[in-house]
Amino acid sequence: MCRIIANQQLLDSVRMSAGLALKNSLAKSQSCIGILADQRTKHVIKTNVLPLLATKPRHVANIMSQLVATMAAIDIPRGEGDDIITTLVDNITQRHHPSNVKQVALQTIGYICESTKNALLTAIIDGSRREQLDVGVKIAAIKALYNSLEFIRDNFEIDVERDFIIKVICDAATPNTSSTIELQVAAYECLNKVASLYYEKLEDYMTSTLYNLTLNGMAQTSDSSIVLLSIEFWSTICDIEITRKKENTTPMFSFADKSMISILPTLFKLLIKKHDKLEHDDEWDIPKAASHCLALLASCCKELVVPPLIRFIEKNLLTVEHVDWHQREAAIIAFGSILNGPSKIKMKPLIEQILPTILACIKDSNVHVRLAAAWTLTEIIKESSQVLDQPATLHAIVSAIKDGLGDASQKVSHTACIAIIHCAERLNPSPNKLLIDTGPLSKYTHSIITCLLDNSQTFDLQDDLYMQTVYEAIAAIVKYSTKSSLIGVLLSCVYRLSDKILVYSHRIMRLVSSILLLSQKECNKSMSVLVEDVCLLASAMIISIGPHFECFVSELVPQIGSLMNQDHRLCLIGIGIMSDLCSTIPHIAKPHAPLFMQLLLDSLSNDHLHRDLRPASLSCFGDVAHALGPEFLPFVNTMMMIIQQAGNLQANHNDPEMVAYVDAIRVAMIEAFVGMLQGLGQSAHTRDVFLPHVNGFMLFVNSLVTGNARSDALNQAILGLLGDVARIYGNQVPISMLESVLHDLMISNLKGGINFSNRTKEIAQWAQKPAHYLP
Template sequence: MNAFDGNNDIRLAATRALYNALGFAQANFSNEMERNYIMRVVCEATLSTEVKIRQAAFECLVAISSTYYEKLSSYMQDIFSITAKAVKEDEEPVALQAIEFWSSICDEEIDILDEYGNDFTADSDVPCYYFIKQALPALVPMLLECLLKQEEDQDQDEGAWNIAMAGGTCLGLVARTVGDDIVPLVMPFIEDNITKPDWRQREAATYAFGSILEGPSPEKLTPIVNVALNFMLIALTKDPNNHVKDTTAWTLGRIFEFMHGSTVETPVITHENCQQILTVLLQSMKDVPNVAEKACGALYFLAQGYEDSGSVSPLSPFFQDIVQALLTVTHREDAGESRLRTAAYETLNEVVRCSTEETAPTVMQLVPVIMMELHQTLEAQKLSSDEREKQNELQGLLCGCLQVIIQKLGSAESTKYVFMQYADQMMELFLRVFACRNATVHEEAMLAIGALAYVSGPNFVKYMQGFYPYLEMGLQNSEEYQVCSITVGVVGDLCRALEDKILPFCDGIMTHLLKDLSSNQLHRSVKPPIFSCFGDIALAIGENFEKYLMYAMPMLRSAADLSAHAQTADDEMLEYTNQLRNGILEAYSGIFQGFKNSPKTQLLMPYAPHILQFLDSLYNEKDMDDAVMKTAIGVLGDLADTLGTNAGPLINQSVSSKEFLEECLSSDDLLIKESAEWAKIAISRAISS
């Protein structure tokens, strides 16, 4: 990197090599002399005459900021000067990396603050140095300056990345890092620019406002938002510039996402202004695609805010108009642009999901409409590959919409009976969709069938003969692992719906699940749900699971041994290991509960010592999350409950069962505590009897 003989190729290759080697430089960064040297060389490279070298050097700084955050204190003053110069004067690829450095510092500090709150002690793994808080007075003006560098022809559809967008994203992260402190620094910029004749200034002011809505407290923001809301609604319909309207609709979405339902004295959205908000949003859905898409997004968050409003929602009087407006958007000729059609269906789904009983008749009217649209996509003949792709996408959206409607109408007693009259036609459509053999559509149709099975209960058995071949196909599809994973989840839905009526199909299902687990090709994320599925099957068919024990239990045992002592080097690996443990424990739980009160409970005795050993090792590792803790203490209770007197001596011999139970009983987590209280009763019964 110090090759001053003018050979820029060598310097660039060396800078990129350093970037790739930074993960291995812990020892060097722990040595002050070596750290100073590395930082000096990287900072010098940011001043190279060659753009690519400057860009690569800033990429190194970004990587250093996330890998060695705790070592940066003495360099921050210099780095600020270097990044500020780059943002102000350098070419876009370099400036973008300079902004990324500050976004990366925000990410680090947000993580630390989330983990520790403000309770830093000498024992904290990584203390927070509050770099962002210290840099605020200079950093915020620099980022606000970036917002004014929009590109006239930036492609709304492709989501082009430029300095203005990077600046806004970073400003949003700064707001999340420092909370209320950002508001007084940004408000003067907004007030100065929001009514200027130049669209760039109005758009930048709106973007700045939208960016700082996540982070500061509702108390700080509510008075400002209450003043701004009316202004935004007028701007969305009246501003002559599409960029400004696009950003205004996005900002309204952010207001509804973060300020809706906050418990301040003067709520932002009231019964009084709700009609005006809806009128503007529905009007904006007729605008150009990128503005209409953002208006759909704003309506999505508006509806979501009324999810827990009980039986009365301010949206109910306008429900029919909202649904009609969204359906109209899906039929626009330009609905393929700016993700508009997708946004309209996603919003329709959310509006239905958060609707009240009062609007159920309108949701019911939606069923034949969506079914007819799905039917029409299946009738289309001789399509080009491009048309086929669009058709598949539409089928996926329609199946997704039907899934939400099934969950909504099928779960309420008042609508379930009438709704179930559509079940046969719906199932026929889903089976025709499977015949199209497209992965995305396959996923959505599978989820919709899972929902239909759940609300149909045992009656779903009449569809199993026709559906089973597609279920098999999904379980065998290890290449498109999301399809496989979703199909495994649907097997769980079928078990809960059909109970022992699923028995005739279990040989085939278990064969495919065991084959999947033995395959080296299977994506690791599918394994936890497969183990969990063993539990669902055992729970559904009870002692009939006997013939699968000799295959399932050794697989569970080897997975348990691996997961108990897994090397969880990073957060991602630890999260996966805990998912795996949870799946294994859910399998054990389902198997024990399935055999409860059966004369065949003795069949489980040979496996009990290992299961208790697994629970001991989980307790001793001290790295299980709350979900695993709850399932684990539940398994201890299930084991005692099912095996009864036979379990007593084994539990007494277990090294840490007693301590584990006591820890769970004193947990702050109510679910863990409840499981532990039940386990305690079951264990006491087993031991005393």
């Protein structure tokens, strides 16, 4: 018969008949033993038949395919089918084989799987049964069943066979004296796969068997793997039912809706951590699995989850009694997990009620609570962005996010970055991609960018994920920026990049100049705001590129004069630019210092001068004096008159605002005097000429020390002055005067009248060193 099959000279129909006859003979169990038991006979059959899988007539090859599958069904269970498998694999994988050969090989594999699966399933089920005493065999059998589930759909269509398979799995998952955790875990894995593959067949088992088993599994305390797999079972059910509801697929049993009332309390309990450590992002644990399942349950059951959730939150977060951080964290996570489920209208009042508590928790003393609050705030922004529509609420949210950005925990900072990204996306002021004038986030753009850039310095530079999130947050802010906030973004970048911004300096300063020139032609409120921004940008460029700013000074200085004639905010910015030029690049600013002096004197002579300008002007005199150095001498008498007039200003101690203003004036006076001291001290002649003014001014300072309470800024200014006087004049100034002032400052600090900050203490230590070395 084999010779007939292999003889290509014969008619195809004859060869096909011979092939069918041999297949039918082998298919009979008694014949199988008789024919294939003899190794020589089997070798002859295989040698003739296997090459025919590559024969060209497809109808002949189809018969050969069935014949080889029958041979495999006999040999493979006996461990003797390696040659068949090797031939099939080679026919598929060897590139030189034509398409028809590969198709026949794949067809043969399909026949083999179909013919062997029932026998294999019988063996697997037999090894899984309760009567099997060897636990190792049971575990291997359950794992084999797991790998076979895709191929036994026909068996699941038969009620008796399906019942038996489910019973075997549930028996293996149920704890008993002869069971092990490994066996139970393998069985739960099987159940989850059954749920994903055969949802439509589960109705008869969900009301009792599977429901009780998985609910008990979630309450398991001996092994976390069983808890995780039990949670995964219900996550799978919810996932399937969410999809079926969307696609209107039948059957739809609503297992989640029916079981939710029992599952929710269990999930709430599982959200509560049993440890204090922060998990890694990729570490899947019970609280994370419970949160994920809760989110799916909410998406599936919608508003049904809200009443139990409210009770849980009220008990664990909103109660007036002291609640452990574990409960507070769980309640916050629970709220964040369900936001994607119920309708936005249903959730709106609940979000408004709970949001203030969530925002407050971002400052909680416990890092777990802060992280949970930051995550839930992000979920609120993603799922219920209408909360951002109220300006007061948006302000509170942005403030909380900035608190999160500055958190000591990198995880909290990372989560706050994600909140920024979603906030920027949800508040996109121009969905049509047109650049508009302003938007809800415009007023916060600069401060957010600054926080993000500051935050990038504290992150672990080796942690690519966290650094990437910071830059993505910055990119989101820039992407959705409006016209009014773009310069603020640029300003933050200039400060952060420092001298690295030099390559863009000409483009930036052209922008500054063009806007300042335009502002002289157009006078309106929006232009005034824009001018403020570009002037601040100019100041940032001065500080960032230092001496390289020289080529822009001559063009910028005339603009300063124009600013000094504007409203007090622009005038204040103009004073700031003069200070930056004189303090950062004094040798470059020196030729323009006389003009600066004149602008400042004109400003102070204005009877309607806004009072915020007076301290800034006084302080700026010091920067100009430092830049001019000995050449400031002609202005000394004028300056001392101005300082004397300012020193005569007294405050009503019942007026806190006036007290703060007078304190600021005194700080500015000392800063102006220190600038003159440092500038004139560069030459022996001017230093000697200025000495009488030093002695007189020290008497005034002594009166401040023995007076009422002072701000920390004023203490720092006084101490800095004492150090400079001792350093520049040495024994030309009575040491007793310096020591007297220092002594009075220290005594007032020790008595508690003045509380020195750490920075003030550092300046005090520095100020005392020169005095010790006076001859």
